[in-house]
Amino acid sequence: MASFSNFETPLLRVSRPVSACSKCRSAKIKCDGKLPACTACERSGRSAECSSANDQFAKGKERSYVASLESRVERLEKQILQAKGRRSSVRMLDVDSGESTLTQDAPSSIANRKNERKEASVVDDLVSDFGFLSVNATARDFHGFTKQMSFARLVLSTSSVEEMPKFSASDFPPRYAITHLVQHYLENIYVLYPFLSETKLFTSLDALYQDGGRFANSIDRWTVRLVIAIAFASLSRRRGDAQYQEAVYHAAVALEGAESVLQPGSIVGIQAILLLVLYAMLDPHHFNSWYLIGVASRAMVDLGLHQDSSSPRQVPGPEADLRRRVYHSVYTLDRTISMAHRRAFSFTDDSSNVAFPSNQNAFSLSSSSAREQQQVFLHALDPAIQLFQLRQMQSSTYQKLFKSSHQRIKEPWQTMSDSLHEMHLWMAQLPNVIRKPMKKLFRSELLFGSILILSPPGLSSSLKSYGKALLFSYACEYADIMSSINGDQEKFAFYTSHDILRASFVAERFLAILRDGSGQFLDGTMPEAPPPGSVSVPPPSLLKWKTDEILNKAISCLDRLDKTLEHLSIRYDYPEAWKKFKDDSKVLKEMLFLRRETWN
Numbered sequence: 001m002a003s004f005s006n007f008e009t010p011l012l013r014v015s016r017p018v019s020a021c022s023k024c025r026s027a028k029i030k031c032d033g034k035l036p037a038c039t040a041c042e043r044s045g046r047s048a049e050c051s052s053a054n055d056q057f058a059k060g061k062e063r064s065y066v067a068s069l070e071s072r073v074e075r076l077e078k079q080i081l082q083a084k085g086r087r088s089s090v091r092m093l094d095v096d097s098g099e100s101t102l103t104q105d106a107p108s109s110i111a112n113r114k115n116e117r118k119e120a121s122v123v124d125d126l127v128s129d130f131g132f133l134s135v136n137a138t139a140r141d142f143h144g145f146t147k148q149m150s151f152a153r154l155v156l157s158t159s160s161v162e163e164m165p166k167f168s169a170s171d172f173p174p175r176y177a178i179t180h181l182v183q184h185y186l187e188n189i190y191v192l193y194p195f196l197s198e199t200k201l202f203t204s205l206d207a208l209y210q211d212g213g214r215f216a217n218s219i220d221r222w223t224v225r226l227v228i229a230i231a232f233a234s235l236s237r238r239r240g241d242a243q244y245q246e247a248v249y250h251a252a253v254a255l256e257g258a259e260s261v262l263q264p265g266s267i268v269g270i271q272a273i274l275l276l277v278l279y280a281m282l283d284p285h286h287f288n289s290w291y292l293i294g295v296a297s298r299a300m301v302d303l304g305l306h307q308d309s310s311s312p313r314q315v316p317g318p319e320a321d322l323r324r325r326v327y328h329s330v331y332t333l334d335r336t337i338s339m340a341h342r343r344a345f346s347f348t349d350d351s352s353n354v355a356f357p358s359n360q361n362a363f364s365l366s367s368s369s370a371r372e373q374q375q376v377f378l379h380a381l382d383p384a385i386q387l388f389q390l391r392q393m394q395s396s397t398y399q400k401l402f403k404s405s406h407q408r409i410k411e412p413w414q415t416m417s418d419s420l421h422e423m424h425l426w427m428a429q430l431p432n433v434i435r436k437p438m439k440k441l442f443r444s445e446l447l448f449g450s451i452l453i454l455s456p457p458g459l460s461s462s463l464k465s466y467g468k469a470l471l472f473s474y475a476c477e478y479a480d481i482m483s484s485i486n487g488d489q490e491k492f493a494f495y496t497s498h499d500i501l502r503a504s505f506v507a508e509r510f511l512a513i514l515r516d517g518s519g520q521f522l523d524g525t526m527p528e529a530p531p532p533g534s535v536s537v538p539p540p541s542l543l544k545w546k547t548d549e550i551l552n553k554a555i556s557c558l559d560r561l562d563k564t565l566e567h568l569s570i571r572y573d574y575p576e577a578w579k580k581f582k583d584d585s586k587v588l589k590e591m592l593f594l595r596r597e598t599w600n
Contacts, residue, residue, distance in 0.1 A: 020033070020038075021033075021037075021038050021041065021050050022050075023038075023040070023041055023044075023046060023049065023050060024038060024040050024041075027040075037050035038050055073153075073154060073157050073158070076157065076158075077157070150259055151262060151263055151264055152258040152259045152261070152262035152263070153259075155258075155262050155273065155276075155292070155295055156255070156258060156262075158291050158295075159276075159280065159287050159288050159289075159291040159292045159295075160286065160287060160288075161284070161285060161286055161287060161288055162285050162286050163286075164248070164251065164252045164255060164286055165248065165252055166252065167249055167252050167253055169253060169256065170253070172208055172209070172213070172224070172225075173228075175205070175209045178224075178228055181227070181228050181231035181232065182201070182205070182227060182228075182231070184231045184234070184235070184492075185227050185230060185231045185234075186198065186201075186379055187379065188234070188492055188493065188494050189230060189231075189234065189278065189494050190379060191379050191380075191381065191382075191383045191384055191438075192332075192383050192384055192387055192494055193274070193278065193329045193332065193333065193384065194325050194329065194357075194379075194381050194384050195270075195271055195274050195325055195326045195329035195330075196223070196271055196275075197322060198378050198379065199378070200223075201223060201224075201227070203220075204216070204219070204220035204223050204224050205224060207220050208220055208221065208224055218257045218260040218261050219261055219268055219272065221254070221257055222254050222257055222258075222261040222272055222275070223271075223272075223275065225250045225251070225253055225254035226250070226251060226254050226275040226276065226278075226279055227275070228246075228250045229246075229247045229248075229249075229250035229251040229254065229279055230247070230275070230278050230279050230282065232244070232246040232247035232250065233247035233251075233279060233282035233283055234282055234492075234494060235492075236282075236571070237486070237570075237571055238570055238571060238573075239285070239571070239572060239573035240573075244283075247279075247282070247283065248283070248286070251279055251283070251286075262276075264299050264302070265303070266303075267303065267305075267322070267323065267326055269299065270296055270299050270300055270303070270305075270326055270330070271326065273292060273295060273296040273299065274296055274326075274329060274330065274333070276292055277289050277292045277293050277296060277333055277337075278333075280292055281337070281496040281497060281498060282496055282497065283497075284497040284572060284574075285572075285573065289337050289498075290337050290338070290341055290343070293330070293333050293334050293337050293338075293346065294334075294346050296330050296333075296334075297330055297334050297346035297347055298346070300326065300327060300330045301347055301351075305323050305326055305327040305330075305354070306327060306347065306351060306352040306353070306354060307352070307353050307354065308320075308324075308353060308354050308355055321357045321358050322357075324354055324355060324356065324357040325357045325381075325384075327352075327354045328354065328356065328357065328384070328388045329384075331352070331388070331391065332387055332388055332391045334346045334347070335391040335394065335395050335398075336391065336498065337498060339394065339398060339449075339452065340498035340501040340502055341501065342402070342452075342505075345395065345399070348399065349392070349395055349396060349399065356385055356388060356389075357381065357384075357385075358381075359380060359381050359382060359385055380433065382431050382433050382434055383434055383438050386426075386430060386431070386434065386442065387442070387445075389426060390423065390426060390442070390445060390446070390449070393419060393422050393423050393426065393449075394419075394423070394449045394452075394453075396419075397415060397416070397419040397453055398452070398453070400415055401415060401416070401453065401456040402456060412456060416453050416454065416456075416467075417538075417540070419453055420450055420453065420454075420470075420540050421538075421540070423446055423449060423450065424446070424450075424540070426446075427442065427443065427446050430442065437492060437493040438493055440481055440485075440493060441493035441494065441495070443477075443481055444478060444481045444482060447474045447475075447477055447478040447481070447506075448478065448502045448505075448506065450470075450474050451471055451474050451475060451478070451505070451506055451509055452505070454467045454470055454471045454474075455471070455509055466528070466529055466542075468513050468516070469526060469542050470540055470542065471509055471510075471513060472510070472513050472550075472553075472554075473542065475506050475509065475510040475513075475557060475561075476553050476554075476556070476557045478506050479506070479510075479556075479557045479560035479561045479564060480560060482499070482503060482560070482561075482564040483560035483561075483563045483564050483567075485564075485567070486567045497568075497572045497574075499568055500565070500568045500569065500572060500574055500577055503561065503564050503565055503568060503577075504565065504577040504580075504581070506561070507561045507565065507581050507585075510557060510558075510561065511581075511584055511585060511588060514554060514588050514592070515588065526542055526544060526545075529542075547599055548596065548599055551592055551595055551596045551599065552596070554592050555589065555592050555593070555596070558585050558588070558589050558592075561581065561585075562578075562581065562582065562585070565577055565578040565581050566578050
């Protein structure tokens, strides 16, 4: 791959020092924390006396962000070792006694479970804020500050769920064997999250497969290995199948070079983390994507990618476009993952100001004539631009309704109605160049977002009734789409493990409607739309259904939600959501059958 260029140098420095130097603190002036001496001390001719130069710490504070991260990781590792020790001792007791400890002492087992839950809570507290910690990506502290600690180790320690298996290093597969995987990644995943340079990806492939790979560097190997792993994982249909095993193998081999790739301070480092985020979305048993996107967001902000340059001459056009694609990929992944978990975003919309990237994708940082001819075949970014737009619409409404620190919105229906209207208008105006499987994916994203928006707390009873009717309609359509995603390969679209969370949320909301609306809604009495008031757009319309149609749709929706959760649970090996839905829906389904028989 080409060496780092000037666009990987930050446009602005946004991280602030943990504490001011002693001179600035005593003078009560702002300290920028610059090393080896701050600007104020340099100007006054006291560089040698600046505490930045001799690493004096402010009383009660740590000078470096890394020190706080080190302490968190050390505490976490101690907790894990203690937990493993206790687990080993319990297993030894089971073997020695020849019977289960649960049958011997039930109260003790209950106490142990409470302790385990408490311990899990403590461990989660230690790492839950890692994605939001202020990582100074422009500082030199991360590069070789200790032998035991590194930025890569911090990232992997906090985001790992299960330990990746170890494999002996081997050569890359023949190029013809991975060509279809690279093409699959570009056609289905890259077009949604285009944070890589497509021409650089092909440059990495050329470096690996020419002259025995002697010109390939660590980022070339990391990129190609993870692209292969992501492609295999996306094609897997069950945890443990051949595609999944290939994905784990290539990801594990790629992690051997993590120390030289997962480094802050450059766009290449953010791209490396984002590849790991995509893999984590497909392999949640090994990595937690929420922690990883938090790290990527922090590094992105520290590089200043969340702000367009005020001077067009400062960054050339192609380089500025790549910065925008990286920013919007981080933004979209952060919103995608956070909304699926129903958590706060890593950064707010108000803090960012970045235009959409160019849709032509017809540039290359290489001056080779062969590359210039190949640009004609680069993939257009229509799906990515459309997804960026959808996430911006959803992000604004989600923050207002769910995560705002201000007083509750006086007229939530206006915000909800405007957002629903905007998103459905976006769906109706999708370009024809987007493939049908991708449109189906976008439709499922739209429906989940609509159901989420219709579920904030504190709505009046009239709004709840109309919102329930809308939610019922959206849930039925969502179940129709998601129950058909396990189709042929030519119908592929990029669904991930987060679809389990989305489908579970939709199922919970649908079951709640059936429980609460049994007295009126299922009898065919459709609620009236809320009064317009100051609403700027008309409320979404409702189809008029008869009672037997509503009952049939409800039963069909339950069947298709069951099919969807079954498929996703098998694919990602998380059966709990499916089992819970089956238990919760059993009685309601029997009630619906009884009502239908009575009606007929």
